[in-house]
Amino acid sequence: MTTALSIQQLSKVYGNGFEALKGIDLEVEQGDFFALLGPNGAGKSTTIGIISSLVNKTGGKVEIFGKDIDENFSAAKKEIGIVPQEFNFPNFEPVFDILVNQAGYYGLPRALAEVRAEKYLKKLDLWDKRFEASRHLSGGMKRRLMIARALIHHPRLLILDEPTAGVDIEMRRSMWEFLKELNEQGTTIILTTHYLEEAESLCRNIAIIDHGEIARNSSMKALLSQLHKEVLILDIESPVQQAPYLEGFSCELTDEHSLEVEIAKEQSVNELFSVLTAAGIRVTSMRNKSNRLEELFVSLVKSNAA
Amino acid sequence: MSLEEQWIAFMTIVRKEIKRFMRIWTQTLVPPVITITLYFVIFGNLIGKRIGTMSGVSYMEFVVPGLIMMAVITSSYTNVVSSFFGAKFQRFVEEILVSPMPNYIILMGFVMGGVARGLGVGFIVTVVALFFTDLEIYSYPVTIGIVVITSVFFSMAGFVNAVYANTFDDISIVPTFLLTPLIYLGGVFYSIDLLPDFWAGVSKVNPILYIVNAFRFGVLGITDINVGWAFTMIGLFTIGAFLFSLHLLNSGKRLRM
16 A cells, blocks of 8 residues: 655654654555644654744654655655645635645646635535635635635645534534545545544544654554543432442442443443343433543643653 | 736736725725825926926926836835735735745735836826926836836835734834935935035936936936936846845745744
8 A cells, every 4th residue: 555654764853852743653544534743843744844844853754655855855845735734825815816826836727726625615615605704714615616726736645734613513523524635535644633533533543743753653543442441421210319239349439420431441331231221210311521631631641751 | 826816916907906905995096196296396396497407407397207206116116015014914914924925926926016106106206297397208218127126126125024024013114214315315306416516426326316217218328327327227136126125035034933
């Protein structure tokens, strides 16, 4: 399988002496939907900055589909589409012009640029806003415009730095659908996000970066399988005054209508329900106390800091 | 990028730059024309009549080439410094920096935008000047050559200023405290023959003196200095500015972290 992104011994020391990246290695296969997670200041944006050439690296090597960003910079850059974290539009320019100009920077003829601009503006529900200056768009519209702009030259690798930050839930879901569709059509996607639910539901592989080092790099499935327990919140029909005894499970009463039950990896939810039924407790609804990936993320970052 | 792709990228920047200054024409095209027209009226027409002749021509004829050049210099410089700094400040310069465009195309695109505005304003001011005096061009090659090379040089100077600028104050310091005094002392309003020897010598280190005199030679056929020397000087300055601007882009200084 072709490697979409290959990073070897990538390091970055800023002018003030801060070592943002300490020689990281990372590989993303073609067609992957890859999550790059990490706490604030971990080195995610520096890594993306180096890939997109907005940050000068101190050392190491970056290849996009086998093309070195130093030796073959023009060809490598054509392969990447970047959706940055911060809005970076010309405020007074109309939406349509922003896309057509971006296509022009990649050498696309104007007629083709206009066709593609129309396609992506329609796809991302921005066609009605094509004559509006970008400063008049809402936050969600600006995020979608940045995605359209990153796709205008048909990159094979799309890198999104927190693409759904500040976007409402409905819009976030529709953006997820769009990204999934894009990935199914063959675009390799790398995503950074603080919404771990987003990473869990979209990405197949994951790297966690912390203090400028890769703390974990594996498939999402393998990572989640390391989770030894989950806490379920159960809403119960009849009120109880104290936590019931549930054989084999640790249980806490949060209020008279809800229980928190710890379920180990080797236990099944069926077993829990059998015990609950035997105890005469009827459950009206059930949910995870926290996102599974979030728990792992916190524990990995904590152990890395220790 | 193929040559065709580079040409498309170059023209995209040029088109965008021209669109930008045309969109805000009340800020970019009208003010220099009003200012220069006032110079024509006050210095050329009202005061000039009392001055008589300068270097063998009427004072109005004498100041017109310098005033046209003043408009070209300030417009070229201001266009690139404000446009590129604006792109840096609002961060949309990143659109260009992440693209596969070679750095010389980025530089040439912005410079061509500055040249377009400089020549556009210069043309309008020339048309206005025709209401005050007759202009018979003495040498078209010298006139066109010096005006183009000057607008290229000052566009690049504006680019360098924009790269180093951190605030909007930084982009007005050079035009206010350096460019304007150099233009006023660069022989726009007087011949350096009028100056004592010492100050005439000092004036000769002012590059704008060479530009104004070369342009005046192109229009009127009179000059205080050697025109060939003027072209050599401004040509060398332009090559230096091009190499330095390209170095700034290649190193990513103040543009890439």
